[in-house]
Amino acid sequence: MNNTLLSVCIALLFAIGTFMILRRDMIKVAIGITVLSHATNLLIVSAGAFLGGRTPIITSEDPGSSSGIIFTDDLANGILAPIIPKGTEMVFVDPLVQALTLTAIVISLATTAFLLILCYRIYQEHGTTDVSEIRRLKG
Amino acid sequence: MAGILPAAEKVLKKRIGWYAAAIALMSLLLVAQAVPSVVNGENIQGSVPWLPSLGIELSFYGDGLSIMFGLIVSGVGILIMAYSNEYMSKREDLSRYYRQLLMFMGSMLGMVFSSNIIQLFIFWELTSITSFMLIGYWRNRPMSVYGATKSLLITASGGIFMLAGFLVLNIITGTFDIATVLQNESMIETIKGHEFFLFALVLILIGAAAKSAQGPFYIWLPNAMEAPTPVSAFLHSATMVKAGIYLVARIHPLFSGTDAWFILVSGLGIITMLAAGFLAFRQTDIKGILAYSTISQLAYMMAMYGYTTYQYPGIGVAAATFHLLNHATFKACLFLVAGIVAHETATRDITKMGGLRKDMPVTFIIGSIAALAMAGVPPLNGFLSKEMFYESSLEMGHLLGGPLEYLIPAAAVLGGVFTFAYSIRFIDGIFLGKRRSEHLPKHMHEPSLIMLVPPAFLAILVILIGLFPSVAVQYIIEPAASGILLQEVHLHVSLWHGFTAALMMTIITFIAGIALYTKYDAIAAWQDRMNARYPWFSINYAYDRIVNGAQGKSSAFAAVMQPGPVKPYLVALLLLFLVLGAIPAMLVATTLVPADLNFNVPPYEGILLGLIVLAALGTAILRKYLHAILAVSAVGYLISLVFIYLQAPDLAMTQILVETLFTIIFLLVILKIPQTFRENLTRSVLARDLLISSAVGITVLVLLLNATQGIASPFESISYYFIENSVPLARGHNMVNVILVDFRGYDTLGEIVVICLAGLGVYNLIKSRSDSK
Numbered sequence: 001m002n003n004t005l006l007s008v009c010i011a012l013l014f015a016i017g018t019f020m021i022l023r024r025d026m027i028k029v030a031i032g033i034t035v036l037s038h039a040t041n042l043l044i045v046s047a048g049a050f051l052g053g054r055t056p057i058i059t060s061e062d063p064g065s066s067s068g069i070i071f072t073d074d075l076a077n078g079i080l081a082p083i084i085p086k087g088t089e090m091v092f093v094d095p096l097v098q099a100l101t102l103t104a105i106v107i108s109l110a111t112t113a114f115l116l117i118l119c120y121r122i123y124q125e126h127g128t129t130d131v132s133e134i135r136r137l138k139g
Numbered sequence: 140m141a142g143i144l145p146a147a148e149k150v151l152k153k154r155i156g157w158y159a160a161a162i163a164l165m166s167l168l169l170v171a172q173a174v175p176s177v178v179n180g181e182n183i184q185g186s187v188p189w190l191p192s193l194g195i196e197l198s199f200y201g202d203g204l205s206i207m208f209g210l211i212v213s214g215v216g217i218l219i220m221a222y223s224n225e226y227m228s229k230r231e232d233l234s235r236y237y238r239q240l241l242m243f244m245g246s247m248l249g250m251v252f253s254s255n256i257i258q259l260f261i262f263w264e265l266t267s268i269t270s271f272m273l274i275g276y277w278r279n280r281p282m283s284v285y286g287a288t289k290s291l292l293i294t295a296s297g298g299i300f301m302l303a304g305f306l307v308l309n310i311i312t313g314t315f316d317i318a319t320v321l322q323n324e325s326m327i328e329t330i331k332g333h334e335f336f337l338f339a340l341v342l343i344l345i346g347a348a349a350k351s352a353q354g355p356f357y358i359w360l361p362n363a364m365e366a367p368t369p370v371s372a373f374l375h376s377a378t379m380v381k382a383g384i385y386l387v388a389r390i391h392p393l394f395s396g397t398d399a400w401f402i403l404v405s406g407l408g409i410i411t412m413l414a415a416g417f418l419a420f421r422q423t424d425i426k427g428i429l430a431y432s433t434i435s436q437l438a439y440m441m442a443m444y445g446y447t448t449y450q451y452p453g454i455g456v457a458a459a460t461f462h463l464l465n466h467a468t469f470k471a472c473l474f475l476v477a478g479i480v481a482h483e484t485a486t487r488d489i490t491k492m493g494g495l496r497k498d499m500p501v502t503f504i505i506g507s508i509a510a511l512a513m514a515g516v517p518p519l520n521g522f523l524s525k526e527m528f529y530e531s532s533l534e535m536g537h538l539l540g541g542p543l544e545y546l547i548p549a550a551a552v553l554g555g556v557f558t559f560a561y562s563i564r565f566i567d568g569i570f571l572g573k574r575r576s577e578h579l580p581k582h583m584h585e586p587s588l589i590m591l592v593p594p595a596f597l598a599i600l601v602i603l604i605g606l607f608p609s610v611a612v613q614y615i616i617e618p619a620a621s622g623i624l625l626q627e628v629h630l631h632v633s634l635w636h637g638f639t640a641a642l643m644m645t646i647i648t649f650i651a652g653i654a655l656y657t658k659y660d661a662i663a664a665w666q667d668r669m670n671a672r673y674p675w676f677s678i679n680y681a682y683d684r685i686v687n688g689a690q691g692k693s694s695a696f697a698a699v700m701q702p703g704p705v706k707p708y709l710v711a712l713l714l715l716f717l718v719l720g721a722i723p724a725m726l727v728a729t730t731l732v733p734a735d736l737n738f739n740v741p742p743y744e745g746i747l748l749g750l751i752v753l754a755a756l757g758t759a760i761l762r763k764y765l766h767a768i769l770a771v772s773a774v775g776y777l778i779s780l781v782f783i784y785l786q787a788p789d790l791a792m793t794q795i796l797v798e799t800l801f802t803i804i805f806l807l808v809i810l811k812i813p814q815t816f817r818e819n820l821t822r823s824v825l826a827r828d829l830l831i832s833s834a835v836g837i838t839v840l841v842l843l844l845n846a847t848q849g850i851a852s853p854f855e856s857i858s859y860y861f862i863e864n865s866v867p868l869a870r871g872h873n874m875v876n877v878i879l880v881d882f883r884g885y886d887t888l889g890e891i892v893v894i895c896l897a898g899l900g901v902y903n904l905i906k907s908r909s910d911s912k
Contacts (some may be wrong), residue, residue, distance in 0.1 A: 011837070055786045103887065114897040
């Protein structure tokens with residue numbers, strides 16, 4: 001990923017998410033957590049992507065291309081993906097980060113749902129969504 | 140040998156005490172059938188691989204020492220289970236009681252036959268845990284709970300030290316197998332010469348001392364007397380407390396012959412022996428007397444196992460082993476007698492007893508035999524091993540020379556004098572004299588045969604071993620001692636040796652013992668006064684301070700570290716992130732912002748990123764929940780578009796689906812939560828939060844810009860493996876899917892578990908509302 005604009009965008013998302021989780025309103029905090037997880041996912045996926053990379057799906061158009069022609073990284077010279085080796089046409093973006101992020105997205109759905117229901121229950125018990133107020137009520 | 144454990148475990152669910160006794164009998168027979176081969180010098184071995192990658196296997200090793208312990212554990216086990224049939228009231232939860240007793244017996248047997256030290260440690264801690272459960276058997280009594288907690292804290296944490304010692308030993312030898320080390324002389328030499336020698340020895344000894352109630356760790360044993368009496372007889376006199384002694388005997392070949400061994404083991408033993416013997420005077424609880432006497436008797440064995448020099452390894456080993464067997468017989472017997480007495484008189488206070496010999500003559504005879512054996516009166520078995528103790532003390536003192544030549548025998552005699560005095564106290568206080576209390580029941584009678592036979596059997600054993608020691612010596616003691624010393628041992632034990640120095644010492648012991656007994660009450664009273672005057676001069680006091688202090692201290696600690704509101708945590712975390720992440724990064728990077736920034740992006744992508752930022756800003760600025768939520772879902776959908784540009788179609792698809800669900804859930808929740816609360820952002824709060832969040836944002840940006848500069852990582856990415864193998868190995872063309880379901884299938888399983896748990900949590904949260912209303 002050598003796209004500066006994307007980096008700026010991710011950094012801004014992080015900043016906004018941080019600002020949101022510092023709020024006193026529980027719902028706002030939940031939104032902040034969601035923004036943060038979006039930013040993290042974007043960061044991880046973009047780390048594995050690069051210009052000219054191909055979708056990590058092997059199609060019949062490139063028969064035999066799956067057999068290790070993809071990266072010719074040269075550890076001695078410090079060259080690693082995501083740098084595209086010269087003379088190679090077919091390059092896949094990193095599939096591993098995508099798989100990890102896919103898991104992360106689904107898990108964040110589960111945790112956010114739980115968090116929201118928790119907010120709902122707290123509201124039912126205490127009648128407010130103000131974190132400091134709830135703290136005070138608890139004593 | 141391995142057959143013992145499954146056999147014991149299979150029946151844990153069975154109920155009746157007789158059945159439990161039958162299991163113990165079965166174990167006894169299993170152990171006993173191994174005796175002939177061990178007498179011939181053949182040890183039994185067998186193993187099952189367990190954690191082969193760590194070199195840990197489930198392996199069993201039976202030599203003379205293990206066999207002796209096996210016999211004691213299962214033999215006493217039979218008597219205890221039989222005795223419990225009558226002792227325990229039928230209303231009690233008997234299945235739990237026998238289950239735990241059998242579990243204890245199983246783990247004890249597993250421990251003594253373990254060949255692998257990790258396995259030994261596991262069984263060791265299992266005995267601690269079962270002991271904890273049995274001491275706390277009467278859950279409603281605060282003293283039971285206190286005693287149980289104390290014993291668990293001390294013995295289990297001693298076990299942790301022991302484990303550390305074992306690991307050090309493993310570093311030295313490179314194996315976890317005891318038998319391998321024992322059969323390899325060069326390895327033993329390596330251990331003795333190694334720089335970690337002392338370290339390993341001290342750590343293991345802490346474990347042994349904690350288990351056997353030696354040194355400062357003795358305090359748990361008197362409190363453990365809250366257990367039902369058969370349990371005390373079984374665990375806290377005959378078997379479990381001997382686990383520490385077993386360990387000392389087991390590691391004897393590895394560590395003995397050195398000064399450190401003598402000073403640590405014998406020193407600990409002698410000091411404990413004297414202190415516990417002396418402290419026993421103050422006890423008025425008959426089980427308390429027995430507890431202190433157990434501590435001091437165990438210390439005898441400790442001291443004897445410590446007697447060793449380079450020239451004469453293991454002077455006291457045979458004596459200690461013999462005493463171990465004898466102690467198991469007479470002390471279990473004494474406890475059972477104490478159980479009978481307490482059962483019939485409904486008290487355990489010795490000051491209220493007296494004159495019981497008329498009411499229960501048989502119990503009187505049995506108890507006297509056992510107590511006299513403990514005192515070392517001929518011709519009982521205690522006399523023989525006490526003689527051997529004196530002999531080895533003399534020999535050891537002689538070998539060392541100097542002042543120790545007299546000090547060691549003198550300490551031994553003093554220990555014997557204390558033992559004599561409290562043994563006599565046990566007989567005199569309970570059975571002789573007149574009744575001292577009117578509160579005792581009028582009609583006391585002998586217990587039923589079920590309760591009488593087990594102690595009677597032990598008492599007969601006490602006499603038999605005393606009169607005909609050669610049988611026990613040949614079949615049990617000699618193999619056990621050779622198991623410890625790793626060489627053939629031949630003992631000659633008989634009642635009459637002629638007028639030896641040891642006999643003189645015994646006679647001195649009796650005379651001094653009788654003299655001391657006349658002052659018994661005065662000493663006890665003096666101890667009471669001292670205790671009242673200086674309450675802090677006791678280890679129990681320190682223990683209580685630590686344990687009770689822990690609760691207060693931890694809540695004070697929690698109050699400081701966990702104040703409650705989320706904000707302090709967040710601030711701390713973010714500051715840590717800044718310190719750990721940002722500052723090193725800035726030190727590494729020569730410039731904060733690299734020169735070759737790449738703003739060369741297609742216009743549609745630029746617009747997309749701009750929209751994301753705009754939507755995210757919206758979530759922060761928009762006041763109403765609905766608007767903010769719509770903004771955040773806009774962020775999500777836009778990011779799924781970015782995923783498409785980043786060549787991640789699967790992610791884009793997932794993101795769209797998840798985002799839809801997520802928006803629906805969010806909307807459902809805010810339907811139920813009217814927005815009543817509006818945070819008033821004061822200028823200072825706003826400035827602070829903006830500062831924090833922009834610091835985070837800038838740090839992320841700097842890290843990212845520098846990370847994209849193509850810094851070579853020192854290792855090869857594992858992604859190539861997945862790329863190359865997804866078709867050949869998994870026959871899948873979509874690599875992401877292949878990774879999720881094939882290569883990293885367990886991750887996905889974990890993910891599904893998380894979703895299930897979240898679902899359950901949500902369900903329960905909603906359920907709990909309907910319950911409360």
